[in-house]
């Protein structure tokens with residue numbers, strides 16, 4: 057089951073940039089790529105907890121600002137020699153608005 | 168029994184449907200309403216009519232004879248007002264018509280941005296013949312000016328058509344590149360370049376604010392940034408909305424458009440819809456190819472035959488003569504997708520293929536679109552391309568042979584041009600190789616190939632490899648990163664020599680292998696571009712490391728540190744009090760006196776940054792740039808005013824230096840110090856630039872280091888006045904800014920170019936003055952306190968986009 061929540065306008069996030077959504081269970085980073093795709097990832101690097109929302113976005117990847125691990129945002133998988141993954145959440149863009157799947161966000165509290 | 172069919176709208180979709188019905192000899196009696204005072208014409212060919220390449224007569228699809236022959240009752244120029252479903256009648260402006268089956272084909276309405284002034288005379292959309300005539304009329308008036316809002320397909324076709332009629336045209340586009348829905352940034356860059364070359368002005372990332380008028384007529388478009396663009400005609404081409412008014416009022420099930428099933432049937436079994444006014448499985452349509460499929464399905468349905476509509480891939484071409492572009496499929500990044508990028512800067516060609524699971528799923532090309540349909544076929548058929556992957560991008564001509572990418576070069580004929588700048592063909596290079604030139608440098612020297620812009624270096628290497636076979640060893644200069652084969656030095660040189668002034672320009676002209684670079688090359692390119700073109704290039708925060716993007720130093724726990732400037736290491740009780748107040752107010756956990764003679768507030772929460780800065784700004788303090796590849800600190804000792812050994816005003820000179828240099832971006836951080844005597848309490852002899860005051864003047868040293876390497880500065884110049892120190896220091900800063908590789912400190916750069924060269928440049932008075940002048944120009948743009956700017960304009964960067972209360976959502 058999904059529960060789409062409108063979190064804001066696509067244009068509130070700069071291209072190749074990110075903003076965070078605050079939740080009681082920590083922040084979710086919402087990224088926008090150069091081609092206007094939107095991804096949502098837990099805002100915590102599995103390496104040492106770096107805030108991924110502050111990273112550099114290139115293609116569908118983001119580079120952690122602390123030690124340059126690179127993550128594929130479609131899967132949350134670390135790239136190259138690094139091992140680890142970040143939880144990802146479903147997003148949709150409709151009529152210029154960004155929708156985030158809140159059900160998945162809630163589910164993680166149970167996990 | 169003859170079916171009474173009423174059709175609302177004589178558009179491209181319903182017209183095609185009627186053709187199918189009549190060709191199949193269906194037993195039907197058709198009444199056709201059209202709001203436009205004419206029958207069916209080929210709407211997509213309005214653009215060639217506008218540009219003068221066709222006449223209206225040539226684009227009429229169905230003329231009076233055709234309607235008469237098929238016994239269609241035409242009610243052109245008559246709008247349908249409503250549908251009475253209970254009585255099964257359609258009510259037109261001039262009366263009712265009963266139906267057995269009803270077809271709605273009302274197309275779309277252009278979207279008009281609700282700007283003030285949108286109703287002025289001279290503000291039009293681009294949809295029908297009336298709009299086209301209006302543009303032709305204005306375009307043909309000598310000296311006329313037009314503004315087109317919208318840089319998509321329609322807007323650009325309108326702009327090109329107007330321009331071909333002699334009109335002075337400006338396109339205003341809100342997004343960062345043209346046709347962003349169909350093109351990626353690289354292709355958008357080439358398209359813009361072509362349009363600009365033919366004289367159309369193109370403003371991207373630009374917002375409109377208001378349409379200004381005079382006596383009820385449009386006069387100008389006012390932009391967000393205050394600029395006024397005078398115009399006699401304003402064309403809005405910003406998108407379309409399905410025209411569903413009649414269907415909606417009749418109570419048909421609608422989403423964003425009228426919902427239909429696979430047979431094109433609406434929620435009322437006797438009513439069908441076709442064209443842009445329909446929504447099928449959540450999808451809307453804006454190009455004719457799928458509409459023709461719908462028309463065929465609907466004709467079959469109306470004749471009681473079985474047929475089902477399936478959406479299919481569409482491809483896009485722009486109908487602007489001379490701008491060859493092609494885009495098809497889906498080229499968004501997804502997991503498991505890979506890009507193959509080919510760029511031929513000399514010919515202005517760009518091609519990008521997107522592969523997923525060994526299949527081609529998307530293609531964008533510009534400049535050379537000859538293979539577009541072949542790629543489109545591969546996308547539609549879902550063919551497995553793994554066998555031809557290595558040569559896929561070269562098109563069908565190179566398939567079937569060996570899969571070695573070099574074979575593409577091997578297959579080139581002797582007269583194929585390799586170096587566009589110097590007109591050197593493959594045969595000439597092969598001759599040079601056979602005559603003994605066995606390196607790229609030797610080929611450069613003997614044939615000039617790759618000696619100018621250098622972008623064909625890769626091709627020359629391939630010709631070498633093909634010709635020499637095993638004897639060829641690829642040169643091993645370190646490329647900038649995986650996105651390019653060019654070294655930092657080459658890229659810097661090419662940015663200058665080719666006047667590349669934007670990121671997409673670099674990516675295209677220097678044949679980048681990725682679409683938007685990576686975390687390693689983008690910060691470097693951003694620096695090179697802003698250093699070389701301070702007035703033209705616009706700094707890109709998204710290509711900066713977080714510290715420089717948020718103007719504070721990120722910590723291991725994601726909080727930030729804040730270091731306000733203390734000019735020359737001097738402070739006052741007021742500044743200290745303001746700092747103490749900030750520490751209390753924002754509960755800053757750690758305060759540290761830095762090695763750079765100032766105070767560091769550590770552990771500030773990202774969200775608090777603007778408020779912290781605002782308070783510090785009020786006390787007169789600005790950013791210390793403790794995070795930047797730019798000027799950091801100028802350490803000083805107290806000097807002549809207090810110290811018994813002091814020879815000159817070392818702290819005063821340090822403050823002057825810091826005030827002249829702050830805010831400038833540099834290849835790596837730059838630290839200075841000024842000591843009042845050779846005892847050197849400010850540690851000036853291990854700084855990037857250090858000044859030691861002596862009785863007879865000032866000893867300037869450069870290229871010191873005290874970080875990972877420790878190295879004493881080298882004697883650079885002996886100055887006799889403070890003005891002279893300022894001039895020489897600014898000149899050497901600018902020389903470093905213009906020439907060094909990104910992330911080389913001054914000592915590393917000097918080590919590469921030689922101290923003698925640096926001295927030679929700066930000693931020459933004309934060169935020195937020119938360097939200082941260029942530094943001053945750059946400072947007019949960059950010497951601004953980023954904290955003040957962000958407090959005022961960039962607050963949003965520091966706040967969450969949303970705060971979710973998950974309990975409430977449950």
Ligand code: SRM
Nearest residue numbers: 720722728759760761762763764765793799873874875876
């Ligand atoms: C705050 C400070 C330490 C302190 O508390 O005193 C400091 C803190 C950092 N230094 Fe430093 N350096 C500080 C003075 C120095 C000095 C001494 C000086 O400036 O007189 C040096 C040696 C001189 C030099 O610059 O070479 C110094 C050599 C480095 C280096 C090595 C640079 C090199 O080229 O070898 C790095 C790494 C780098 O920049 O790549 C570095 C990097 C860092 C960073 C920015 C690491 C990072 O990227 O996160 C540290 C940030 C800590 C934080 O979380 O805020 N820091 N660092 C000093 C700030 C000075 C200021 O007021 O701006």
Ligand SMILES: Cc1cc2nc3c(=O)[nH]c(=O)nc-3n(C[C@H](O)[C@H](O)[C@H](O)COP(=O)(O)OP(=O)(O)OC[C@H]3O[C@@H](n4cnc5c(N)ncnc54)[C@H](O)[C@@H]3O)c2cc1C
Nearest residue numbers: 176178179180201202203211246247273274442443454455
């Ligand atoms: C300048 C231009 C260039 C284009 N170029 C291309 C291209 O290169 N490739 C491509 O694939 N597509 C292109 N298109 C898009 C293409 O023209 C449309 O997708 C297509 O025309 C839609 O067909 P339709 O039958 O749904 O609607 P339309 O062709 O718009 O026909 C709808 C008709 O219904 C009439 N109508 C509306 N409401 C009523 C009412 N209440 N009563 C009576 N009549 C009514 C309208 O007056 C109109 O004549 C272009 C469009 C334009 C404007």
Ligand code: SF4
Nearest residue numbers: 723759761762874875
């Ligand atoms: S020496 Fe500099 S970089 Fe190293 S831990 Fe200390 S502050 Fe950080």
Ligand code: FES
Nearest residue numbers: 101104106120123
């Ligand atoms: S915390 Fe992200 S790379 Fe180390």
